[in-house]
Amino acid sequence: MNILKCLDALVVRIVNPILVLIGLAVALLLAIGIFSRAVLGKPVFGLEELMLLSAMWFYMLGAALASRERSHLSADFVQVLTSNPKIHRAASLVSTVISLGVAVMFATWAWNLFAFGLERGQTTAVFGIPWWTAQVSLLVASIAFVIYLIRDLILELSGANISPGDPSSPME
Numbered sequence: 001m002n003i004l005k006c007l008d009a010l011v012v013r014i015v016n017p018i019l020v021l022i023g024l025a026v027a028l029l030l031a032i033g034i035f036s037r038a039v040l041g042k043p044v045f046g047l048e049e050l051m052l053l054s055a056m057w058f059y060m061l062g063a064a065l066a067s068r069e070r071s072h073l074s075a076d077f078v079q080v081l082t083s084n085p086k087i088h089r090a091a092s093l094v095s096t097v098i099s100l101g102v103a104v105m106f107a108t109w110a111w112n113l114f115a116f117g118l119e120r121g122q123t124t125a126v127f128g129i130p131w132w133t134a135q136v137s138l139l140v141a142s143i144a145f146v147i148y149l150i151r152d153l154i155l156e157l158s159g160a161n162i163s164p165g166d167p168s169s170p171m172e
Contacts, residue, residue, distance in 0.1 A: 012065070022057055022058045026051055026058060046124075046127050063141050067148045107139070107146055
C-alpha cells in the first residue's frame, strides 16, 4: 500500500501547482478581458474560450482534491440528531456507498461525453481547440472521485476513524 501513498503524494504535488497556475491564468484573462472592453473599447476574441476551458480544469481538479481531503460539501445532520457513534458510523457508510454509486455513474457519463467529443471532433469557434480537452477534465475528476470514495469505503469498513477535511488521510 506504500505505492498508493506515493502515487497520491505525487498527484497532489502535481495538481496543486497546476491549480495555482490555472487560477492565476483565469484571473489574468478576466482582467485582460475587462480592461480591453472597458478601457480600450475592443473585446479580445477567443478569451472566453480560453477561460471556459481553463475554468473547467480548475473546478474539476479542485473537486478531485476536495474529494481526496474529504472537504467537499456534506450535510452531516445525523451528528446533530444523535450522539450514538454506531449510528454516525452507519450513516457515514451509507453516505459513502451512495456517493460511490453516483461517482461511478458520473464516471460512466463523463466517459461517454469524452468519447462523443472525440467522435464528433467539435472545436471551439475562434482557436479551434477540440472540446474534448475540456470534457476530459470531467473524466479525470470522476475517476479521482471513484478512487477516493473506494479508499473511504475501505477505511470505513476496516473501522478506521476518518474525519472530513483531513488532507493527510491514509491512502490504503
